[in-house]
Amino acid sequence: MKDKLTVLVNTCDKYEFLWPDFKNLFDKNFPTELNLDVCLLSQSKTSSLFNKCFTPGPIEFSKAIEYALNKIDTPYILWLQDDYFFTDKLTGEEMQQYIDLCIGYKMDRLGICEDSKYYSHTKVLNETNLYKFNLQSSYTLSLQASIFRKDWLINIVKGKDWTPWETELCGTLEINKINKQDKLSNIYMVERYFYSEAMRKGNETNFYKEFKKNKLI
Numbered sequence: 001m002k003d004k005l006t007v008l009v010n011t012c013d014k015y016e017f018l019w020p021d022f023k024n025l026f027d028k029n030f031p032t033e034l035n036l037d038v039c040l041l042s043q044s045k046t047s048s049l050f051n052k053c054f055t056p057g058p059i060e061f062s063k064a065i066e067y068a069l070n071k072i073d074t075p076y077i078l079w080l081q082d083d084y085f086f087t088d089k090l091t092g093e094e095m096q097q098y099i100d101l102c103i104g105y106k107m108d109r110l111g112i113c114e115d116s117k118y119y120s121h122t123k124v125l126n127e128t129n130l131y132k133f134n135l136q137s138s139y140t141l142s143l144q145a146s147i148f149r150k151d152w153l154i155n156i157v158k159g160k161d162w163t164p165w166e167t168e169l170c171g172t173l174e175i176n177k178i179n180k181q182d183k184l185s186n187i188y189m190v191e192r193y194f195y196s197e198a199m200r201k202g203n204e205t206n207f208y209k210e211f212k213k214n215k216l217i
Contacts, residue, residue: 005099005147006074007038010065011082013045018082018198021211023049025085029194031092036078041068062162062171069154076102077153079146083199085211090194098147098190101130108152111189113144121189133187135179140187141171145195 007030011019019040026038039052041064046053056067069077076099102110120137124130133140141156143164156171179185198208 001034001096001099002036002074004074004103005036005076005078005095006072007036007080008041008068008072008077009038009050009080009082010041010143013043015082015199016042016045016047019047019049021198021215022082022085023047025087026080029086029089031090031095034092034095037074039068039072040082041065060161061164062157062160062167065157065167066154069150072150075150077148077150079143079148081143081145083197084145084195085198085208086194087196088194090192094192101127101188101190102147102149105188106186107147107188108149108186109141109188110147111142111144111187112146112192112194113142113189114193115189115191119189124188129190129192131189131191133185133189135185136176137185137187139168139172140175140179140185141168143168 009022037051039054040047040050041054041056043058043064044055046055052071054064054068054071056064059067098110098112101107116139118138119131120134121131122134124132156174157167160167160170162170175187196207197205198211199205204212
């Protein structure tokens, strides 16, 4: 799988304090026996906790994504956010299943995340817990944990000057415009919530406060 998938953890310099805790829980709950490259996308700061660090500087979010993707060799990336801590195990068997689904269905994106009232999707027949996004669904591009086909994501963000919020919203509009023309959606999801949010709107969540307190104990 190492030749197919790279883990890309998105962050910003001001969240550097989260990285040791994120990586500690990641190593406990992710199948590290897969020996995947785990890369950090920050602004200027690096960390020895990760195999590679991409530091494009203070540029727009979409340009930073494009910068990092152009330095990754595998055809797929697993996108993660550093302020979502792993609190349940993802197994090697699960990851193999997900990458096989991506290849078998020629997916552009496979969300591995909690379902949302904003999503419009249909269950895929003869598959367990696999849903295909309907044409014109909201958040066909989402920064929730997802496996992306790298070249597809590059084409969406290439040349754009989008913030994180615009990347989701404007990216979704662009994807849906393409989908409408082709009458085809290659966006899917499996409902699998394996992480807990540590920060929300710049503030520590109750989960993270408890996590820190228990860690100190």
